[in-house]
Amino acid sequence: MDLKSETKNQHFLSQTEQRLNSLNPDVDVKKQRIYEFELVEREEHKVALRSPKGVVIGKTLSLYDLFSFDVLKDSDRYNFEALFTRYEANTKKLTNELIRKLDIPGSNIAPEIVNIFAIKFLNFVRNPFSVKKILNTFPSISSVQPTDPIHLANFNRVLTGRKPQQRYLCEKLGISEVEYVSWLAILFILLTPLAKGGSNFLNDMVEGLFDSKELFVAVFIHDYDKHSCLLSDRGY
Known part of the structure; x- marks a missing residue:
């Protein structure tokens, strides 16, 4: 699996999910903004x-090289x-499909519920303020x-790869460098098939959880008629 990327500005709450809650959804994606509350x-x-x-979605709920576990000397x-x-690629499609099905009595919404829950769970495990x-x-x-061998090579990069951003991020987030690397290792194991x-482990x-015979799982879906649903920057 090739995990090499040029992306430096890394969102811990995807731009796709933020755009679903943007204050100006009809403009070009690079100009879309979202309200930010204290x-x-x-x-x-x-x-x-x-x-x-508001704030530009492309620059909010993100940190530079937050998830970079081996920074090479070039841009990679x-x-x-x-x-x-x-x-993230399916967030908008799943959300819109769930909303569409809610108006059709008897619709099977299980696929959308399970996959959206996985996306929300990912928001939690990759949140830097919850390390x-x-x-x-x-x-x-x-x-x-x-x-x-390929996964092990990538995993070893997670543990020992070059991370020039590590000290700065740890000071900003109030965590130790050992905790930071351990968190990246958990993300790798959870997300890699x-x-x-x-x-993978996360799926x-x-x-x-949803297939368990020992648990009763209830799902509450809130449909908002006003544009007033807030996203948590902590993930939950």
Whole structure:
């Protein structure tokens, strides 16, 4: 699997999902903006709009080289963009299809629900402000290593690759360099299909949740008639 990419500005909440909530969805994607709110009082759910003009989606909820685990001396780097794209590419289609099916009684919405849940779960595991929680959620996965030579080579890049951004990001996020690398390793193991032609850990966990015979899973779908749904920058 080729994980080499030139992408430096890396979003932890995809531009696709932000565009579904943009304040000007009809303009060119490079000009689309989204409202940004500051949390004023958590317990009372008070927020304040930072700018009536919003912020450019291409530059928000992202950090440079956040997911780059081996930065080469030219413009290339190894990161998770290809793995993220597998989920992000279908976000708009799945969302619109779910909304369409809600108006048709008896529609099978299971495929959309499961896949959208996987996308939301990805938002959590790749959120840089939740690194410590992610490490606590998946303590055993960090000790897993792939046996396939190609995957193992990429995994070793995650552990020992050149990361000039590491110290800056760790100071900004309030985490240690060991925690940062461990988080990247967990992302690799969760998202990489380790068996040839098989699924990955993240998909297996999501499908296991919905297929479990021991759990009762309830899904609540909120359909908004006003453009007032907020995205969490923390993932949940």
